[in-house]
Amino acid sequence: MSQATIIILDVGRIVALADEKDEKSFFESAKECAARILERKILSQGKNLVGIILLGSKVTKNNMASQFDGAFRHIEVLSELQTPNWKMIRNLPDKPSNGKGDWFEALLVAADYYKNCVSGVKLASKQIILMTNFKKRPSGAPDSVDEVLNGFKEEGYEVNVIGPDIYSKELENKATDLIKEFVEATNGATATVENIMKYDLLFHRKKVTNAIPWNIDLSIGPNIKIPVSSYSRIKDDPAVKSWQKAVKDPITTTSSTSEAVVKTKEYINQESGTKVEAEDKVQGLQYGQKIIPFSETDKKTMQYQPGEKCLSVYGFTSADNIKWQNLNGDGLNYVFGRKGDKRAQKAVRCLVECLHELNLVGIVRKVHFNNTNPKMFALMPVIDTNNFVCLSLIGICYKEDIKQMSFPATNLKKHKCTQEQVDAFKELINAMDLTKAYDDTFDDTEAFPIAECVSPSVQYVLDCIAFRAMNPDKPLPKPREEILTLFKVPPLLEANAKKPLEKLKSLFTLTKVEVKKRKNKNAPLDIDQFKIPVGDLQSDNPNIPNMPKIQLPTKDDVTEIKTISTVNPIEDFKALQSRNKPLSELATEMIKAIESLIHNNIDGNYSKAIDAMKHLRSEFVKTDPTDYNDWVKKLKVELVDSDKTEVVDLLTEKQVSYILKHENSLSTYEDEHSHEESQMYENDTIPNSTELTISTDVQNMFDD
Template sequence: MPPKVEQGTIIILDIGRNTSAKDKSGKSFFENAIECTKRIIERKIMSQGNDLIGIILLGSKKTKNSMAEQCPGAFKHIELFVELEIPSWKMIRDLPDMPTKSKGDWFDALIVAADYFKNGVSGIKNPNKRIILMTNFESPSSVDENGFDQALNGFKEEDFQVDVIGCDINSENSKNNDINMARNFVESTNGVTAPFNDTMRYLLFHKKKHVNAMPWNVDLCIGPNIKIPITSYIRLKDEPIVKKWTKAVRDPITDTASSTEAVSKKTIHLNVENKNVVNNELIKGYHYGQEIIPFFECDKSLIYESGPKSLIVYGFTHSSKVKFQNLNGDGLSYVFGRKGDKKAQYAVRCLVECLLELDLVAIVRRVYNNGYAPRMFALMPVLDSNDFVCLSMASICFKEEIKYMSFPATELKKFACTNDQVNAFKDLIKAMDLTNAYDDSEFDDNEAFPIAETISPSAQYILDCIAFRAMNPGKPLPQPRSDIMMLFKVPPLIEKRAAVPLERLKTLFVLNKVEVKHRIKKSQDASVTDTSIQAEGANEAYNDMPKVELCIPTKSENIQKIRTISPISDYKYLLSKGKPLNEIALEMTGAIESLIYSNLDQHCSKALEAMMFFRMEGVKGDPSYYNNWLKNFKTELYDRKRSDMLELIKEKQLNYIWNQENNLSKYDINDPEEESQIYEMDTAPSFTEMDVSSEVNNLFNDM
């Protein structure tokens, strides 16, 4: 069966030397034509349609077309560059980079395109034939009047559509005979013409492919005896931006999808106990919480049957009971009487008028097809004019899907507004009327952001990123272009009109900044006296809270051993009390190891702070305690696969201590992590020691 193709388009792209001259904007005709061609192909790719595109190069160095083979010496410098095929990114990549030094006849290129449509395309059933001509007509054609009339009649008989892009051919007083001939082609074939600026403005945003709505035919049942044949069409529906994603393997050489490799999926069932593949005796099951409930063949009789496809009215209710927050689903449908059935159309019209008169809506149960789950919908009347009468159908929530939220009452005296405040808001609403947002001289339509016509900025940016990634596989994604960011800006006329009402509102509504008062968090080293003072200050701000006496341990208590809570202060305290250095060093290393091995949050700032302090003490005095411990400690870290901690030690420069009096190069023997650069010339401290709280370090690490 031949593929279903709606339209076949051949682009005649002039790349001759007559297109190399630059205009006032600094761009040549060739550059504008290439940019426009890329945008047309990109638009076709993104729409994911079945349209075919071919490219003919006019003014090419080569002569490659069937007409040149039939008529030697004619149809020169015309190359059939790409035959009709589904548009791809390769088409864009293969486009020429610069114009040639040859010239071609644009009229001959039209004949070549028409001949290819007639004789060179097979297996495609009756597509719409469209030819887009991009040339500046500075290379004149050699066709005579008889040949032109004969070709024009042939184009009409074959239903070709000829479009001319890039050159203004609408001038009736043009002395260029080629432009007059091109205008006759466009008018006789119902084509279009536009300069590059207007064409690129039209191609500025990606648009979805226009698809005819699929009808859903069913009988609207009201009670046991009334059945109205109706047809439902989807009016709005939430859909993904790109529906079909094809996974492919990237070729590392060409940075494109591989033509020899592909992604395949295979589903297998494994026995959890012995890991063997199970090929038979499979029993389906369903997750219910953490349990799997088996579902046997005999249980199929217990499945709820929704019945055949149907649309049954359960009843009618007042429209005020079906609020906006009660509607859900992924779209909106319109319901009409069946096409060709005048009785059904009259019955639907009568139902709509009755619902409007009584201010009611219908609650219906819909089963889309046999075996589908039933859903509840609301049928609401729509009567825009005498000719447009229908019912809008939107899904409604079940009880479990409704979330009730309570808000404080606003009908209080302190929230009451004066007449001046109300009038100020009315003036602001009138000034920000979007139906009159532009001047007549600038835009055809004065309305800003019209419903169902405003383009989604996020969708446009995603499609731009897809196109950029296809053409630039290794580059980072760009920022949204200015055309997309313009969609977020307020129209200038609206902003100008709203300036005065906004200033008036600022004077009528005086807003006072509310300062949130926080309790002052005390450190553990604070004294009891300081705590009581802070508690009194806090009690002034929080006078409704009881006063609590806090008992915080002070430095005056007898500390016997270095603790993990404050190892640095404990080290200093025990050293001042005359405790031997070898015992203090052993306790310090034990506290550091406990902070690292027992820390579940992986925050080692306090341990690194203690290591830095311990190392500085070794630089000032005897470094052997630090070096001997660090060698065993790094070996232990290597065995525990704590590469993160080893990297931190390197990063913070907490490696071995070396000086001229104590040559400690022996510590690099059998060290799994240290390299030849591990030792430093730490003859004296190079920075001033500072005691920074570990809580402060943790605060900055978490930011």
């Protein structure tokens, strides 16, 4: 059965004038409220039927006007009673008219429409929402008002009023007295436009549906089976469960749900290139270079079969063993005894009381449908203060889903807090109490109450859907202020927490920990951005990009040198050598600096690297030259591989190559080329010999 609502919207010139307090007229506020009501009913996707009647319209279009000449004028049935859609919001008038209508006659038109114009539909409720400012009295209220009220009662009409406060003393007149009788006689309600937009229509609401039970027998052992019904208490549903696909015509820019893009899927034999029918194909698994057929029959035989649907108790454990970290967030179900089965209800109540007294929790296996994946749940007792007794069913994570995390011990002496610090934290907790977030001017002092706070993400998604429906070509808006308020701390709590926070800051001295970012050593260097004329570098040209700043060490910083840098490697070497640092460590740092100067050179000037090598060579001449010669040999191979043969020639020219035997008797090098010739001979003979076995056609292919 559907719920029907007829909205009577006043669009006459009486509601066109703006109030003194705010700039909006009653027509603008009422139209916005009516659009929001339609928007909520559309997005809730409930069984709602809505009709719209315009009061004070230029056009007279209603069934009563055709029966009574000269009466029921300027009342237009804009939209028939139908499922609400976005077109109804677009059809609302943009501007008020100059007509004047009678709201009492509009109520009679709405009642007549329910009685004579609606057929073939069973209505659970018949609601009439009147939206006017009551500045115009009814032109001819009949003497038989009691007869009209009795008719409204008999037909089950409910009259609600959205407008000014009809119970205020400022609006006491015949019009408000008459509408009060309709509201009270039909058990209706009244509210101002501001209040209903601020509270009732502030957020979208979910469609109210009756809970569907999952009927199953709760099995405990081989002999005990209790007929129970499981209801979903908490379920993580998306904002929109199902989307209806539509194809947009690029020419007419209209969307159609009856048309769709046709997709075809064909199977082609790669060997023959012929088409294969879907029923002739056989699935397979690739194992190395072979494809092994794997049919659906094989898949079913290997698949685990959980069996028929069930809710079986595996055993009971202490409630202390069930930690909140081991529970998943797939939802919460409540389990009751089967409806109408008193023995089952008594058995469930007895089980709940036993689990509660013994501090136990049941571990159950659940298969929702036949041959679906089984899941493990914790069966816990629930006893409410209002004698509400049932079992709660919440999922338990498997071992593979739990991640073990180790944390350092906090019960150490250095982490121990003083009593003053503990008291300061207690003061902050009391100041941030959400149950006392508002003062006496609010009806409820609690902020973000449980089961009443809406989801900001769901509200924003629904807002975007409504905005896109009304504005198909505009970009989506940012979240409105009401949604952003859900992320903010209430002002009273923020004010109360200032002093406790300042006290905590004074009791705890915090040091900022700077996390060093890892540098990418292989990041490419764009040289072109640094090619700037020298004259521009000396001027204050604002177009020059920010050059990297390098702080050169001064003479006073020598004592602070800890390693050999590429700026002054020789001076750093001498400074560290004066502190009795061993040559083995100095050589490692010096070699690292020299290789950096050679490999990262961008101007072709290797004088600094050559000078550093000369100094290092002179030090190794005094000791064992083996490490130096091995490094030079390795360096020359790297330079040849990186196409820097000019540096190899430069090392020989500047006499910074191998330490020869006549310089130090421990050296194994007689002359400069003794080892290189043998090495070159060994490397050259291998490619020449292999090239003879490769044909000319193959060589030309690789050249291409």
